[in-house]
Amino acid sequence: MADSNPLKLSILDLAPIVRGGTAREAIAASVALAQRAERHRFERVWYAEHHNMEAIASSATSVLIAHVGAQTSTIRLGAGGIMLPNHAPLVIAEQFGTLEAMYPGRIDLGLGRAPGSDQATMRALRRRPTAADEFPQDIKELQGYFADQTLIAGINAVPGRGADIPLYILGSSLFGAQLAAVLGLPYAFASHFAPQALLQALEVYRTTFTPSQQLDSPYVMAALNVMAADSEEEAEEMVQEARRTFTRRLVKPGQEIDDDTLDELIHRGAGAQYDQMFHYRAAGTQDTVSAYLREFQQLTGADELITAHQAPTLEARLRSVEITAAARDAA
DSSP: OOOOOOOOOEEEEEEEOOOTHHHHHHHHHHHHHHHHHHHHHSSSEEEEOOOOOTTOOOHHHHHHHHHTTOOOSSSEEEEEEEEEGGGGGHHHHHHHHHHHHHSSSSSEEEEEEEOOOHHHHHHHTOTTGGGGHHHHHHHHHHHHHTTTTSSSSOOOOTTTOOOOOOEEESSSSHHHHHHHHHHOOOEEEEETTOTHHHHHHHHHHHHHHHHHHHHHHHOOEEEEEEEEEEEEEHHHHHHHHHHHHHHHHHHHTTTTOOOHHHHHHIIIIIIHHHHHHSEEEEEESEEEEHHHHHHHHHHHHEEEEEEOOOOHHHHHHHHHHHHHHHHHHHH
């Protein structure tokens, strides 16, 4: 029987460009995914800022949010996250202030400090090497714009001034946990690809949390991968295909490699690397996924789980969302 207090589930959509596909198709798939998530009562869908990555179409994160917002009506949408050191805080305040004006009460802003790219791309973004060190101050400047308490005299975000946009700190280390606690903001841990420090970071966040105007008590969001399918065999094939996709990205760019060779590389160690990186993974039918979701929630004590659906086709991703919703209701 379902719990009277069901799990809160959200989705992280990486807007994947599948092998042989296009960015246009990836963006259309993101719209379809958000619509399916809305229909099945997920809390929110977030998009992550990445740059110079051939397989990810969410680089212009705020533009993608605007597009999806126009084709949904109730689900919350946001960044999971904006890499704030890549931008002037004023620009992000204006962008998300614009989104909030367009879709009031539906916009979230998750913030990270990583570049979302490699060193060469950082230079192309004009990001200074010390930009990450200024992340805490940049957040305070951003908060000032939204609170109509600008830290730079005479400078205001329009749109954005006075906008009620909740901020979230994203992280995969103790730094993010400590910062979220000091600022009194919700904390989302990227355990879908960086599982090692999950429990320690959540402990640090909870024990050092200081209430703020936005938040009275700690609020934890923890991410995990989901491959939900109608059979265990189909789910296992989704896992294996994800291993192949991961391994293919380790190969020299432009070098074609067949599935047999990929599987040999997986057997030699790439598969173990994938399994370590994507350790938190619910793969299977509704019953299997339901049990894993509850187990993961109990392990982390998370207030909300963020699911990243890895599947080789849009149809499989949409079905994974449907099965996960049913698993949530049964958990």
